[in-house]
Amino acid sequence: MDQLLGFFLYFLSLLTVGGIYALLALGLNVQWGFAGLFNVGIAGFAAVGAYTYALLTTDVSPFHMGGLGLPLAIGAIAAMLLSGAIAGVIGVICIRLRADYLAIATIGIAEIIKLFLKNQTELTNGPRGINKIPRAWEHFTEERFYTSAPMSWISDAAGWQAFFDSLPRWWWQPMFTLTILLVIFGVYILLERARLSPWGRMMTAIRENEHAAQAAGKDVTRRRIEAFILGAVIMGMAGALFAQHLRLIDPTNTFDPAKMTFLVWVMLIAGGSGNNRGAILGAFLIWTIWSGSELVINTSIEIIANYQDMFDVGVLRTRAGYLRMLLIGILLQFILQRYPSGILPESRPAAIGKQ
Amino acid sequence: MWASFGFEFVNFYFIPGLVLGCIYALGAIGITLTFGILRFANFAHGEVMMTGAYFTWTISTLAGLWLGWSLHPLVAAIPAIFAAIGILMLIDRYFYKPFRNAPTIMVVMASFGMMLVVRSTVQFIWGPNQLTFVKGIDKPNEAVRQFTADLDLMILVPNKHFWIMAGTVIIMLCFTYLLERTRIGKAMRAVSDSPDLARVTGIDVEAVVRATWVVGGFCAVAAGVFLAMDIQFLETTMGFRMLLPMFAAAILGGIGRPFGAVFGGLIIGLAEELSAYPWIGDAPFISPGYKTGVAFTIMIIMLIVRPSGLFKGRTF
Amino acid sequence: MRKIILSSIAALAMTSTAFAEVKIGNPMGLTGPIPDLVAPMAKAVDLAAKHVNEQGGLFAGGEKYTIVRADSACDPVAAVDAVTKLININLVSAIIGPVCSGSTIAQAESVSIPAGVVTLSVSASSPAISSMEKGTDLVFRTAASDAYQGIALAELTLAKGIKDIAVSYANDDYNAAIAGVFAKSFADKGGKVTANEAHEPSKASYRSEIATLGATSDNLALFAYYGSGGITVMRNALETTAFKNFIGADGMLSQEVIDQLGAENLTAVTFTTSASDDSTAAYGAWKSLADAAGVPAADPFVPNSYDAAFMMALAVEKAGSGDRDKIAASLRLIANAPGEVILPGEFAKAKKILAAGGDIHYVGAAGPQDFDENGDVAGRFSKSVVKDGAWSAELIK
Incomplete structure (x- = not known):
């Protein structure tokens, strides 16, 4: 029984984290898949979203500035707006840089964002990060929420406490996962609309042949900046959800570009860039492999340890993490060479009408 | 306490900046060549530096164990260079070559994946712990100190820094000869300037690609070994930490311009060290916590203001 | 899959x-x-x-x-x-x-x-x-908690007769925190913190940081992990002979430090650690x-x-x-x-x-390991110096 419940909860956690990555991948798909903008600063935008959300919604804290205790939705909206605004500024300055240059510039910007969050200790608590970030649904069990409006209208503190005690410990977990899946669904519907709209077709045109689009009188720079901002808004949202899921964020390790940014890129390329469903599929698939591979590798090591004693597996145990990284690297090479356009390749909006 | 030295700016900011700059410069040569000739940003370049240093350590350790020789790192680096170039060729053959005619993103992703593969392989084989490269403390060279002190310009430079600076100058001279005087060097410059034109004039582009890996690999291993000589230990992330400043150096100098990359490397190295100099008052000009940001800021400003770099490199 | x-x-x-x-x-x-x-x-x-x-x-x-x-x-x-x-x-x-x-x-x-x-x-x-x-x-x-070790280290430093000190800490969650506690309690107890600067972990060179800090004091309080930059800071400081005394916390306490830098160079180094010494059973x-x-x-x-x-x-x-x-x-x-x-x-x-x-x-x-109501322990600290090529600990009473 415990084991079955455990599998269910682990499955929910795969959906939760995979879902957050799916949002990041959707955001990247707008930038890269639609507009051909090579953004390697994903972790930076996610960090902006996460920190905005955390500073606005946490309770007053001695460790960092504020803790304004605002409602969660306001925090998430502010996260999206600030991430979009920063993308707007970066876009105006950098958008005319082509592919590789934009990539290098965005890496640099993400690093500078990280350094800022790390060094502005009064604002962000520096490298130690912000904790006690409220998580959707679970936050209802926090005293400051159930003793204030609107929850206090329904019942008093003792009533709420009794109610929450009557629920199983994990009651909020399916709700939180469902919320994330709903957000993904909403973003997906919006992006599909955008992709099939004239705006989306114009994006494809600009990506495929910039000069032709320009000659046809399209404002290439403006469309590009729009796509960059839209992608960053979605990434900011994902950052806010990541902060909720982890409940602690720090600038150094949580938003490590070599891990987060890279993983999102692998997800998009594996799923199929330019295809929103591909981005979502890729995110869930790669996250499941990433998370599950630890179990598989550890199990294999234990099996080796049980069936032979020629050499000491202690070294294997402590270095298993690197084996996992190696595996992901090789998997990426395999996907790139075998499925260059991803598992679900892009279907052009213009071609859809003909099908 | 520096009043007694009087010459602290040169000794503690300028020379260390120059040494760091030499290492950046050698690394940036490979990056700028790959960028110019193969047209992609090679994220695995830092790992070549790191692997070369690990090979060098292994060779000198084995030589000590089996033969009882104590090799100078620069001697042990020679076989390491061949090993690293061999690995680069293999990586190119199996992981980069399939994407020669594909969109740039594919090969950039492939190089990012190779970065992970190479690093985690090294971490798996040698372990994540630091390895001692050269033990002890390298105090400033006494003869130079005495000599310059008599001239009232006391210069404090440890021997390892002489090796690094001299090594960089020698490699640069050989490299200049290669590019300016040899056939393959001229072909490399031609491909870098215009690959299509080079192809129609009958230049063997694949031979140029091989030469690029040889030269880039040579410089990368040299940079890795110099870095290891300076910090005197090895760690598996040492290459990756140098990667972004090296990109910055390559862009600053102009893509496809090896001499620009050297110049850019020196500028980035100096800028990083000098940013902490108390230019105004006693406190560091920029908090050392932001030191890594200096290179990125220079790089981004350069990209925006003058994407072709100081030496009019290629823009895509 | x-x-x-x-x-x-x-x-x-x-x-x-x-x-x-x-x-x-x-x-x-x-x-x-x-x-x-x-x-x-x-x-x-x-x-x-x-x-x-x-x-x-x-x-x-x-x-x-x-x-x-x-x-x-x-x-x-x-x-x-x-x-x-x-x-x-x-x-x-x-x-x-x-x-x-x-x-x-x-x-x-x-x-x-x-x-x-x-x-x-x-x-x-x-x-x-x-x-x-x-x-x-x-x-x-x-x-x-950092609070205890930072204070213990500040008291130890003053007891050694060090009145002014420059602080350099790696900008990570552990070292930034303990450096903050140390600097505050050192100043509160009558010492003078002449400079207090963060450094990025795992850089290739810290010479400029060392030079800037070295201009203010002969003593360095170093908070870093030996495995991510700490050894390089020590090495750069020793090469330039910028400091006479070094103190630090347990991130630096490892045989690795002695193996890499050489025991003969570490005669004026004292690190604290949250452990006991041979005098306790x-x-x-x-x-x-x-x-x-x-x-x-x-x-x-x-x-x-x-x-x-x-x-x-x-x-x-x-x-x-x-x-x-x-x-x-x-x-x-x-x-x-x-x-x-x-x-x-x-x-x-x-x-x-x-x-x-x-x-x-x-x-x-x-x-x-007696837990208080928060599940924390008070901790006992010892100071370590290099003796015969290895760290030798002594309980701080």
Whole structure:
């Protein structure tokens, strides 16, 4: 029984984290898949979203500035707006840089964002990060929420406490996962609309042949900046959800570009860039492999340890993490060479009408 | 306490900046060549530096164990260079070559994946712990100190820094000869300037690609070994930490311009060290916590203001 | 792919439930920024489990005390994922904590507290951990909060006759915090902090930082991990002969520092650590066990790791089963006075006393581990200097 419940909860956690990555991948798909903008600063935008959300919604804290205790939705909206605004500024300055240059510039910007969050200790608590970030649904069990409006209208503190005690410990977990899946669904519907709209077709045109689009009188720079901002808004949202899921964020390790940014890129390329469903599929698939591979590798090591004693597996145990990284690297090479356009390749909006 | 030295700016900011700059410069040569000739940003370049240093350590350790020789790192680096170039060729053959005619993103992703593969392989084989490269403390060279002190310009430079600076100058001279005087060097410059034109004039582009890996690999291993000589230990992330400043150096100098990359490397190295100099008052000009940001800021400003770099490199 | 993974997980679960054992999850930062510090800590945890199993295992039936290791990478994302798997797939009874404060807090707030599982951290020293829970009693640690060590170090520095000092700290969660406490209490107690600068970990050169700090004082307080830049800072400082005295905290305390820099260069270096010295029986017992097993006894947080794994075994023994809900209460009982004193390695003795219904009081390798109401320990600190090519510790009284 415990084991079955455990599998269910682990499955929910795969959906939760995979879902957050799916949002990041959707955001990247707008930038890269639609507009051909090579953004390697994903972790930076996610960090902006996460920190905005955390500073606005946490309770007053001695460790960092504020803790304004605002409602969660306001925090998430502010996260999206600030991430979009920063993308707007970066876009105006950098958008005319082509592919590789934009990539290098965005890496640099993400690093500078990280350094800022790390060094502005009064604002962000520096490298130690912000904790006690409220998580959707679970936050209802926090005293400051159930003793204030609107929850206090329904019942008093003792009533709420009794109610929450009557629920199983994990009651909020399916709700939180469902919320994330709903957000993904909403973003997906919006992006599909955008992709099939004239705006989306114009994006494809600009990506495929910039000069032709320009000659046809399209404002290439403006469309590009729009796509960059839209992608960053979605990434900011994902950052806010990541902060909720982890409940602690720090600038150094949580938003490590070599891990987060890279993983999102692998997800998009594996799923199929330019295809929103591909981005979502890729995110869930790669996250499941990433998370599950630890179990598989550890199990294999234990099996080796049980069936032979020629050499000491202690070294294997402590270095298993690197084996996992190696595996992901090789998997990426395999996907790139075998499925260059991803598992679900892009279907052009213009071609859809003909099908 | 520096009043007694009087010459602290040169000794503690300028020379260390120059040494760091030499290492950046050698690394940036490979990056700028790959960028110019193969047209992609090679994220695995830092790992070549790191692997070369690990090979060098292994060779000198084995030589000590089996033969009882104590090799100078620069001697042990020679076989390491061949090993690293061999690995680069293999990586190119199996992981980069399939994407020669594909969109740039594919090969950039492939190089990012190779970065992970190479690093985690090294971490798996040698372990994540630091390895001692050269033990002890390298105090400033006494003869130079005495000599310059008599001239009232006391210069404090440890021997390892002489090796690094001299090594960089020698490699640069050989490299200049290669590019300016040899056939393959001229072909490399031609491909870098215009690959299509080079192809129609009958230049063997694949031979140029091989030469690029040889030269880039040579410089990368040299940079890795110099870095290891300076910090005197090895760690598996040492290459990756140098990667972004090296990109910055390559862009600053102009893509496809090896001499620009050297110049850019020196500028980035100096800028990083000098940013902490108390230019105004006693406190560091920029908090050392932001030191890594200096290179990125220079790089981004350069990209925006003058994407072709100081030496009019290629823009895509 | 998911099918394959899930079925292999199921296979693992079935094979593992066949033995009578109590499983304890042990996420450690095996990869990430400080793998070299973590490797000996993991060895110490394994050593404690070995001692427990050699001395008859848990309970009357001699059940196996199993450590399930996972990689938390000092990264909140990895730690939350690893602990989710430990709690839900491996069904561990408790967690012996992740190494870094950030990943400890993240996994506790996100996974283990909501699931009602006890976390006993081995090295998380952030003050934020003390104020983390409300109404639950699920997070403990065997490492003292930064606040204590920073103050102890400040007092030690003043006692050595050092009146002014320059502070350089690596900008990471551990070192930034302890440097802050040190600088504040050093100034409060009448010393003068001439400069207090962060440095980025793992840079190739710190010469400019050293030069700027060296201009202000002859003494350097260095807070860094030896494995990510600390050795380079020391080396750059020694090369330029910028400083006469060095003090620092336990991130720098490793044989590796002596091996790389040479004992002859480290004559004016004193580092504190949250451990005891040979004058106490507990440390003596630990040192002989560790030396026999080839575990570096005095490395940072290695004794704390042993204590955590050993105390968890005692707590499970006291609770009488691997039931998650009972562990917190029994952890307090075995760790706090009163009771017969149990030293590191004395599992059989403890088991006998517990079976007879007696009380025990574990006094660990890193000092007494009496938990206060927040699950924190006061900590005992020793200062280490280089003697005969190795660190030699002496308890600060």
